[in-house]
Amino acid sequence: xxxxxxxxxxxxLDRRVSHFAVQHANLINxxxxxGQQEHIPLAIEYIDKKAFESRIxxxxxxxxxxxxxxxxxxxxxxxxxxxGSVVTVTHSGALTGVANLLNARIPRFTIPESTLQHASMVxxxxxxxxxxxxxxxxxxxxxxxxxxxxxxxxxxxxxxVREILNRIVSQHRNGAWVVQQPPWTMGEDLGYGFWTVIEYxxxxxTYSNRLQVRGLGLSSRNRP
Numbered sequence: 001x002x003x004x005x006x007x008x009x010x011x012x013l014d015r016r017v018s019h020f021a022v023q024h025a026n027l028i029n030x031x032x033x034x035g036q037q038e039h040i041p042l043a044i045e046y047i048d049k050k051a052f053e054s055r056i057x058x059x060x061x062x063x064x065x066x067x068x069x070x071x072x073x074x075x076x077x078x079x080x081x082x083x084g085s086v087v088t089v090t091h092s093g094a095l096t097g098v099a100n101l102l103n104a105r106i107p108r109f110t111i112p113e114s115t116l117q118h119a120s121m122v123x124x125x126x127x128x129x130x131x132x133x134x135x136x137x138x139x140x141x142x143x144x145x146x147x148x149x150x151x152x153x154x155x156x157x158x159x160x161v162r163e164i165l166n167r168i169v170s171q172h173r174n175g176a177w178v179v180q181q182p183p184w185t186m187g188e189d190l191g192y193g194f195w196t197v198i199e200y201x202x203x204x205x206t207y208s209n210r211l212q213v214r215g216l217g218l219s220s221r222n223r224p
Contacts, residue, residue: 011040011085013065017029021059023036027051028178030058030072031089032207035176038065041169042176045102045162046091046183049216050076052208059153085170093183100108100186101194102162102179104130109156109164116149117174120197127161129224130187149174149199168197175199190214 017038022030028044028051035042040199044051054076069080073089080089080224097103106126111119128135159167167177177197181190192212 003014004013011082011087012064013069013082013087013112015065016062017060017065017068018063020063022163023057023059025053025090026208027054027056027072027076027078028207028208030056031069032176032198032200034068034072035087036202039173041086041166041173042063043088043162043166043169044088044218046078046092046094046214047179047181047216048093048183049218050211051078052216052218063085064104070083083166085173086166089126091183095183101127101131101189102165102186103160105158105160106130106156106164107158109154109159111154113152114118115147116168116197116199117146119154120152120177120195122159123161123164123168124194127189146199150202154165157162165195165197178211179212180211182213186213198211210213 020034020037022033025033027167028047031042031044045091056072056075057070058071060071069087070183073080078089082085094100104127106123107130109123109126114122120179151171154167156164156167166179169211175198177195179186179195180193192214196211198207
């Protein structure tokens with residue numbers, strides 16, 4: 001069996017959450033806090049102004065994961081769906097097909113066991129090469145990531161960006177990925193990070209501060 005092709009258990013979203021509480025959290029932070037608490041790999045593939053400006057307060061006990069996910073996403077106009085071993089959070093306004101680079105195909109994605117951040121960086125370089133086949137490559141620095149949050153090894157062929165990101169965060173259920181561009185720009189790479197991968201390593205609800213987001217018209221109070 002090729003590396004990275006080992007089947008992963010499908011998430012059981014009927015299982016009960018004994019207790020989950022957030023106070024005045026935005027959509028992204030509420031989702032990622034739930035993901036961390038319940039070890040759910042998440043893919044947030046659409047962001048808009050509401051994702052940052054919404055304020056969610058929940059205090060639920062003995063509810064199913066499905067119920068909690070719906071309580072978080074529905075007020076902001078989002079919805080969720082189970083994609084194998086990953087919960088995908090999206091919106092009816094998301095671009096589809098070739099208009100969305102999450103559907104771009106990567107001929108081959110190969111890494112040894114790596115941090116989530118390193119795996120994400122390798123994928124970003126692969127996508128750049130697909131979009132710029134005659135380029136000499138890219139240079140720069142990137143976060144090395146926490147060695148406690150690993151993924152791989154992988155040897156995946158002809159997979160979409162979305163599929164590879166899902167594999168990266170779902171292998172050990174220790175993180176999530178979130179797009180960083182406005183929905184109408186998802187057909188191009190704006191150069192500041194099409195997505196970011198986030199390790200589940202926080203004790204507070206400030207995950208969205210890690211995002212680099214432009215073009216949504218966010219006030220300074222709600223800007224990541």
